[in-house]
Amino acid sequence: MQTKVRLQSEEFDAAAEAAALTRGRADIGAVVTFTGICRGAESGEPIAALTLEHYPGMAEVEITRHVEEAKARWPLMGVTVIHRHGRITPGENIVLVVTASSHREAAFAAAEFLMDYLKTRAPFWKQVESKTGKTWVEAKGADDAAAARWQNPSGREAAE
Amino acid sequence: MKLIYFAWVRERVGKAEEEVMPPASVTTVAELMRWLGSRGEEYAHAFEHPKSIRAAIDKSHVRPDTVIAGAREIAFFPPMTGG
Helix, strand or coil: CEEEEEEECCCCCHHHHHHHHHCCCCCCCEEEEEEEECCCEECCEECCEEEEEECHHHHHHHHHHHHHHHHHHCCEEEEEEEEECEEECCCCEEEEEEEEECCHHHHHHHHHHHHHHHHHHCCEEEEEEECCEEEECCCCHHHHHHHHHHHCCCCHHHHC | CEEEECHHHHHHHCCCEEECCCCCCCCEHHHHHHHHHCCCHHHHHHCCCHHHCEEEECCEEECCCCECCCCCEEEEECCCCCC
């Protein structure tokens, strides 16, 4: 079981990370790769950049805890999570979740679970930089609802 | 104890971290926020809506009714917006 959690300011290569998870293995039958990308506009207004602030000591611990929970809930063969911090311009990657399993159901569910938790529980805060100044992104109720559905112990069923 | 602030809580308080010695009557996270709110204009502004502030003790999420005794580091921040 290969697990990688990384926080970094530099850009990452999603395809290379997915390839690294399956290299030399014939037991993995499914890999799901989710990449969150910085949009060039928020609510119709163009933006110059996003700045992600994070709580250094806590972010890695919190993400690792949720990766461990995902591994306990689904038969995973590999997980990679990379979350960037600092200034990110439109078109650049923000976050990567890669999950590998023998079948697709576990890989899809675990990737979605991890993203829902990263959105609402990982200590990161986005600030939008536009020509009118800098504003903090407000948390969305829809993200909380997406994370809450995993609290049902039946897991995947609750998401549907 | 050490306090750390993030995002707009940090901006409103005007500092990223500080050492404080709250009175013994301050026993929970909610009470600590109330006490901090009484420390001046910046703090009053930062903590005017305690329901929109989240807290962590020693790098774990906690609820407002959590007891702060024994905490080394308490962080205050807005709801998270990562991912």
